[in-house]
Amino acid sequence: MARKRFDDSNCSVARALNQVGDWWSLLIVLQSMYGTRRFVDFQQELGIAKNILCNRLTRLVENGVLKKVDVGEHGSRFEYRLTEKGRDLFPVVIALRQWGDKWNPAPDDEAPLDLRDRATGQPIPPVQVHNAIGEPLTVRDVFVPDTPPPGSKKDPA
Amino acid sequence: MARKRFDDSNCSVARALNQVGDWWSLLIVLQSMYGTRRFVDFQQELGIAKNILCNRLTRLVENGVLKKVDVGEHGSRFEYRLTEKGRDLFPVVIALRQWGDKWNPAPDDEAPLDLRDRATGQPIPPVQVHNAIGEPLTVRDVFVPDTPPPGSKKDPA
DNA sequence: CCAATTTGGTTTCTTTAAGCAACTCTATTT
DNA sequence: AAATAGAGTTGCTTAAAGAAACCAAATTGG
Numbered sequence: 532m533a534r535k536r537f538d539d540s541n542c543s544v545a546r547a548l549n550q551v552g553d554w555w556s557l558l559i560v561l562q563s564m565y566g567t568r569r570f571v572d573f574q575q576e577l578g579i580a581k582n583i584l585c586n587r588l589t590r591l592v593e594n595g596v597l598k599k600v601d602v603g604e605h606g607s608r609f610e611y612r613l614t615e616k617g618r619d620l621f622p623v624v625i626a627l628r629q630w631g632d633k634w635n636p637a638p639d640d641e642a643p644l645d646l647r648d649r650a651t652g653q654p655i656p657p658v659q660v661h662n663a664i665g666e667p668l669t670v671r672d673v674f675v676p677d678t679p680p681p682g683s684k685k686d687p688a
Numbered sequence: 689m690a691r692k693r694f695d696d697s698n699c700s701v702a703r704a705l706n707q708v709g710d711w712w713s714l715l716i717v718l719q720s721m722y723g724t725r726r727f728v729d730f731q732q733e734l735g736i737a738k739n740i741l742c743n744r745l746t747r748l749v750e751n752g753v754l755k756k757v758d759v760g761e762h763g764s765r766f767e768y769r770l771t772e773k774g775r776d777l778f779p780v781v782i783a784l785r786q787w788g789d790k791w792n793p794a795p796d797d798e799a800p801l802d803l804r805d806r807a808t809g810q811p812i813p814p815v816q817v818h819n820a821i822g823e824p825l826t827v828r829d830v831f832v833p834d835t836p837p838p839g840s841k842k843d844p845a
Numbered sequence: 846c847c848a849a850t851t852t853g854g855t856t857t858c859t860t861t862a863a864g865c866a867a868c869t870c871t872a873t874t875t
Numbered sequence: 876a877a878a879t880a881g882a883g884t885t886g887c888t889t890a891a892a893g894a895a896a897c898c899a900a901a902t903t904g905g
Contacts, residue, residue, distance in 0.1 A: 856895100867886085
């Protein structure tokens with residue numbers, strides 16, 4: 532695909548997409564959140580080619596999203612588990628899932644993933660952007676305060 | 689890239705990624721949220737090839753994420769604006785940005801995008817998944833209540 | 846008014862990644 | 876000892892990404 536790399540982009544979204552912004556990586560993270568840990572299970576549940584899975588797992592490990600754990604007594608049995616960095620993608624994945632459920636509902640009558648709070652059994656409400664006092668915000672409610680150029684010291688122009 | 693399509697996947701994350709899950713689409717949406725509307729502006733700000741931009745804009749319009757508005761008096765001047773569906777990606781983009789800022793900080797001393805509430809001027813706190821009563825949740829705090837097969841009516845087994 | 850430029854593309858070509866299938870190598874099972 | 880499973884690797888084919896050139900309508904500018 533001759534991708535452009537965004538490793539050094541000054542946009543953190545671009546840098547984030549560089550790590551988990553391809554179709555498979557985020558789905559692998561999602562599967563990990565569902566509890567999948569083994570190579571073959573990822574392969575079967577995602578229907579991904581083995582070489583691609585291998586590549587993605589390696590990259591995710593390199594990027595610190597997953598860690599590879601040897602669970603065989605003496606090698607050859609591994610698990611891929613989320614790191615804290617990986618688990619921190621939770622809001623992203625959930626927000627994406629909710630967006631998908633809302634705007635691209637399942638073809639048939641599939642339920643839109645009933646995700647629930649383990650403690651209370653209650654469903655999870657939509658992920659929102661909030662302000663400092665907990666009110667929901669939309670795109671229009673935010674602004675970027677005037678991008679100062681990197682080398683500038685608050686010149687009073 | 690010979691991608692696999694996920695249009696009819698029963699996973700809404702997969703379906704979402706099908707629409708905005710490539711490197712460019714989400715960046716285009718992000719740029720839109722920053723206010724970019726014109727073809728040339730997208731092209732310059734993203735550094736994307738024109739044919740790819742064209743393709744992505746078309747797909748985003750097809751998918752209802754953007755709408756194409758004729759703003760020339762009689763053609764040849766267009767704007768691409770977010771639809772409600774597109775604006776609804778706000779939490780996704782912000783969550784991704786925050787993840788990027790946290791885990792892949794900018795190479796140099798770039799500031800991590802100071803996004804603020806227009807009303808109060810306060811910075812935006814991290815996007816989190818909450819439960820019904822507003823407490824933050826992690827991956828471990830949620831569960832999927834036992835996937836009932838699509839055609840099943842609450843059998844009391 | 847005619848030339849240059851801008852905007853929004855399309856076409857062609859090359860590079861690179863995705864997907865598939867077959868193969869390998871070690872461990873475990875039978 | 877043979878068969879199977881887990882975790883990859885290799886090679887090939889196809890399709891998409893990227894670059895650059897080209898194009899046509901509309902606008903700008905002298």
